[in-house]
Amino acid sequence: MKTETFVAELERELGQQIGINGNGRASPAPSPGLFETVEVIEEEEIDFLWRNRIPRAKVILFDGDPGIGKSYTALAIAAALSNGHALPFDAEPEAPLRSWVISAEDGVADTIKPRLRKLGADMSMIAVPHRRLNLTPSQITPQLIDGFLQQFPAALMIIDPIIAFASRRNTDKASDVREVLTPLVGLAEWHKTAIILIRHLNKATQSKALYRGQGSIDFAAACRSAFIFAQDPQNPERRLMAHSKSSLSQLQPTVEFFINADGSFRWGQQTSDTADDALGTGEPPKQRERVQLDRAKRFLEDILSNGPKTSVVIEQEAEKLGLRRAIWRAKPEMGIKVRKSLGGRFVWSLPDGHHGTDG
Numbered sequence: 001m002k003t004e005t006f007v008a009e010l011e012r013e014l015g016q017q018i019g020i021n022g023n024g025r026a027s028p029a030p031s032p033g034l035f036e037t038v039e040v041i042e043e044e045e046i047d048f049l050w051r052n053r054i055p056r057a058k059v060i061l062f063d064g065d066p067g068i069g070k071s072y073t074a075l076a077i078a079a080a081l082s083n084g085h086a087l088p089f090d091a092e093p094e095a096p097l098r099s100w101v102i103s104a105e106d107g108v109a110d111t112i113k114p115r116l117r118k119l120g121a122d123m124s125m126i127a128v129p130h131r132r133l134n135l136t137p138s139q140i141t142p143q144l145i146d147g148f149l150q151q152f153p154a155a156l157m158i159i160d161p162i163i164a165f166a167s168r169r170n171t172d173k174a175s176d177v178r179e180v181l182t183p184l185v186g187l188a189e190w191h192k193t194a195i196i197l198i199r200h201l202n203k204a205t206q207s208k209a210l211y212r213g214q215g216s217i218d219f220a221a222a223c224r225s226a227f228i229f230a231q232d233p234q235n236p237e238r239r240l241m242a243h244s245k246s247s248l249s250q251l252q253p254t255v256e257f258f259i260n261a262d263g264s265f266r267w268g269q270q271t272s273d274t275a276d277d278a279l280g281t282g283e284p285p286k287q288r289e290r291v292q293l294d295r296a297k298r299f300l301e302d303i304l305s306n307g308p309k310t311s312v313v314i315e316q317e318a319e320k321l322g323l324r325r326a327i328w329r330a331k332p333e334m335g336i337k338v339r340k341s342l343g344g345r346f347v348w349s350l351p352d353g354h355h356g357t358d359g
Contacts, residue, residue, distance in 0.1 A: 046248050046249075047192075048249075049077075049081065049087075049093075049097070049155060049156060049194050050077065050087040051087075051089075051090045051091070052246070052248075052249035052250065052252050053087075053225060053227075053243065053246075053249075053252050054077070054194050054196070054225060055194060055224055055225060055248050056155060056192055056193070056194050057188050057189050057191075057192045057193065057194070058185075058188055058189075058194060058195075058223075058224040058225065058248070059181065059184055059185055059188050059195045059197060059222060059223045059224065060194060060195065060196045060197065060223055060224065060225045060226065060227075061196075061197050061199060061213065061220060061223040061225070061226035061227065061245075062196055062197070062199065062226075062227050062229065063200075063201060063212060063213040063226065063227065063228050063244070064200070064201060064228065064230065065200065065201050065229075065230075065231075066200055068229045068230065068231055069229060069239045069257065069259050069265075070198050070227075070229045071103070071105075071106060071158075071160050071198055072115060072259060072265050073229070073241060073257060073265075074101075074158045074160070074196050074198065075101070075112065075115050075116055075121075075158075076119055076257070076265050076267070077099075077156065077196075078099035078101065078116070078121065078126055078156055078158065079116055079119035079120060079121035079126075080119075081093065081097040081098075081099060081125075081155060081156060082096055082097070082098070082099065082121045082122040082123075082125035082126055083096055083121070083122050083125075084096040084097070088255055088267045088270075089255070089270060096122060096125055097125070097154070097155035097156065098125045098126070098127070098153065098154035098155060098156075099125065099126045099127070099154050099156040099157065099158065100126075100127050100128070100148060100149070100154050100156070100157040100158065100193075101126060101127070101128050101157075101158045101160070102128070102129060102140060102145075102148075102157065102158065102159050102160065102165075103128075103158070103160040104137045104160065104161065104164035104165065105160060105161065105164070106160070108128050108131065112128070115263075115265070118263065118264050118265065119265060127148070127152045127154070129148065137164040137165045137167075138165075138167045138168070140165050141167075142183035142186075145157070145184075145187055146187055146190075146191075149187065149191040149193060153191065153193075154191075154193055155192070155193060155194065156193065156194050156195075156196065157188075157193050157194070157195045157196070158195075158196045158198065159184075159195065159196070159197050159198065160198040161197075161198045161199055161200060162180070162197040162198065162199055162219070163199060163200070163215060165180075166180050167180075171215035171216060171219075172215055172216055173216060174216050174217075174218045176216075177215060177216045177218040177219055177222070178218060178222065181218070181219070181222040181223075182222075184197075185222060197219070197223065199213050199215070199219060200213075201213060202215075212228065220244075220245055223245070224246070224247045224248055225243070225245065225246050225247070225248065226243075226244045226245035226246075227241050227242060227243055227244060228240075228241075228244045229242075230242065237258045237259060237260055237261070238256060238258055238268070239256070239257050239258065239259065240254050240255075240256060240257075240271070240273055241254065241255045241257060242254040242273060242274060242277070253270035253271065253272065253322050254270065254271045254272070254273045254274065254277075254322075255267065255268070255269075255270055255271075256268025256269050256270075256271055269319060269324065270319065270320075270322060271322050271325075272292060272295075272321070272322025272323060272326075273322075289329075292323065292325075292326040293326055293329055293330055293333070295321070295323060295326065296318070296323045296326035296327045296329065296330035297330045297333070297334055299317075299318060299321060299323055299327065299330075300314075300327060300330055300331070300334060300336065300348075300350075301334075301350070304348060304349060304350045305350070307349070308347045308348060308349035309347065309348055309349075310341070310345045310346065310347055310348075311338075311345070311346045311347070311348055312345065314348055315327070331348070334350075334351065335351035336348050336349070336350065336351065337349045337350070337351060
């Protein structure tokens with residue numbers, strides 16, 4: 001554990017740099033050490049809590065309508081980390097990791113803990129501000145968050161919702177948003193903690209996904225990774241977590257998750273829905289379906305060009321491209337032949353007129 005807090009260290013460093021004297025006034029000449037050239041800085045690889053989705057030591061944004069499941073998803077991530085379990089489509093973490101949950105909306109005893117119990121979390125690995133402190137959102141300052149992470153170092157912190165902790169700043173104003181986020185960016189880096197900020201959507205339903213979050217676009221600009229949460233209108237239990245911004249990797253496929261009628265949570269598959277698709281602000285549905293169908297046809301042409309393949313192999317490869325559903329629509333249109341092999345598996349092949357050898 002570090003002997004100095006982030007804030008104290010920052011004040012000490014700034015004091016040295018501008019030459020603050022014993023009276024708290026700047027000395028005539030600044031102290032040396034105001035810069036370093038890039039050549040002396042050692043490069044570091046990005047450390048991800050969730051590969052290519054949630055970077056450690058950075059600030060991340062979760063945007064979505066109230067009740068869509070963004071808070072529950074954040075708890076599901078914390079629960080997986082608490083047990084050292086792999087997050088979807090990722091490798092196993094090296095060891096169980098701690099998390100903080102700071103919520104202005106959900107009660108700890110009646111909502112957060114029951115959800116964590118359903119998720120199978122190790123409760124000893126997840127902390128909340130002590131209830132005896134009876135803290136209001138305006139009292140949750142960067143200094144206090146620094147103290148939280150000093151006493152209970154954690155790989156993940158959830159702040160829900162960030163607008164509630166803005167301390168009367170104008171969250172539509174870029175400079176005020178930077179005042180809120182800049183200390184959090186520093187704290188994330190100092191403590192090597194991924195900080196997830198949860199935010200509701202605005203009412204501009206026709207805007208692109210990146211502009212749908214409440215408040216200034218500077219929220220999204222300051223975060224290194226951002227996600228949009230939406231509900232499938234055809235299946236109320238099916239929700240989508242769509243990657244809308246990434247400064248440190250390529251955008252990752254959208255992940256399904258389900259909140260069942262009994263209130264339980266489960267992860268689904270990766271899909272090809274984009275953030276704009278999820279919110280209905282991208283291409284019209286029929287056009288999106290046609291694009292997916294054309295992609296699925298090209299995929300089937302390619303994978304079957306060297307001969308028949310089992311449906312298991314085809315589905316596995318289609319899943320990687322977010323085409324698992326689309327191949328079933330493309331199959332009859334292409335006249336794909338299906339037969340049952342001696343081993344009992346179904347084998348797909350291109351229709352007559354396409355030549356190839358068994359692979």
